[in-house]
Amino acid sequence: MEVKPLKYSKLDGLSEKQLKEHHDVLYAGYVKKYNEINEKLSGVDLTTANATYSDLRELTIEKGFALNGVVLHEYYFEGMGGQGGVPTGSIAELINKNFGSFDAWSEQFKALGMTARGWVVLAYNFDTKKLENYICDVHNQGGVWNTTTLVVMDVYEHAYFIDYATKRADYIEKYMANIDWEEVNKRVSSNIPGYQTENNNNEGE
Numbered sequence: 748m749e750v751k752p753l754k755y756s757k758l759d760g761l762s763e764k765q766l767k768e769h770h771d772v773l774y775a776g777y778v779k780k781y782n783e784i785n786e787k788l789s790g791v792d793l794t795t796a797n798a799t800y801s802d803l804r805e806l807t808i809e810k811g812f813a814l815n816g817v818v819l820h821e822y823y824f825e826g827m828g829g830q831g832g833v834p835t836g837s838i839a840e841l842i843n844k845n846f847g848s849f850d851a852w853s854e855q856f857k858a859l860g861m862t863a864r865g866w867v868v869l870a871y872n873f874d875t876k877k878l879e880n881y882i883c884d885v886h887n888q889g890g891v892w893n894t895t896t897l898v899v900m901d902v903y904e905h906a907y908f909i910d911y912a913t914k915r916a917d918y919i920e921k922y923m924a925n926i927d928w929e930e931v932n933k934r935v936s937s938n939i940p941g942y943q944t945e946n947n948n949n950e951g952e
């Protein structure tokens with residue numbers, strides 16, 4: 748994997764220093780470790796496989812940690828840079844259908860931001876066939892299988908401490924004001940049956 752560059756240098760409410768430390772050091776670090784782990788896994792001795800300790804076990808656990816660290820950060824960074832506010836298009840339709848209203852969704856999403864120790868994720872679940880909010884306290888714990896990721900908020904202290912110190916609620920408000928709903932709509936149209944763009948429109952129905 749390669750580090751994806753930021754599409755902005757700063758945002759309203761998130762300084763260049765805050766974003767640079769987060770992106771260039773922390774996120775890039777996960778990319779590096781994911782590549783390193785994969786390389787080690789290719790040469791691992793499978794005959795030593797063991798559930799208490801083995802290189803295969805430890806490397807595979809940390810591979811999940813590193814890869815989720817990469818992917819969640821990419822959804823987070825690429826999902827900002829917009830105008831926030833109330834969305835339009837398919838995501839608005841889905842949120843209204845599954846949460847009742849945008850306000851109902853955003854109130855829950857923001858409150859979850861005060862409960863999570865790592866991430867808050869709005870995802871479409873292919874089994875329940877609806878949007879759901881999830882939280883995870885570490886990258887590889889709390890994720891739900893068979894979903895597609897739509898909105899990701901990082902609430903680790905490293906995401907906001909330079910700009911907001913302990914004022915997490917203020918950071919969350921600014922995060923919401925920076926959501927790029929156009930990007931979120933692209934995620935919907937690429938991945939959710941029935942909401943695909945015109946070329947695929949009939950396939951999901």
Ligand SMILES: [Fe+2]
Pocket residue numbers: 769773820901903905906
């Ligand atoms: Fe982060």
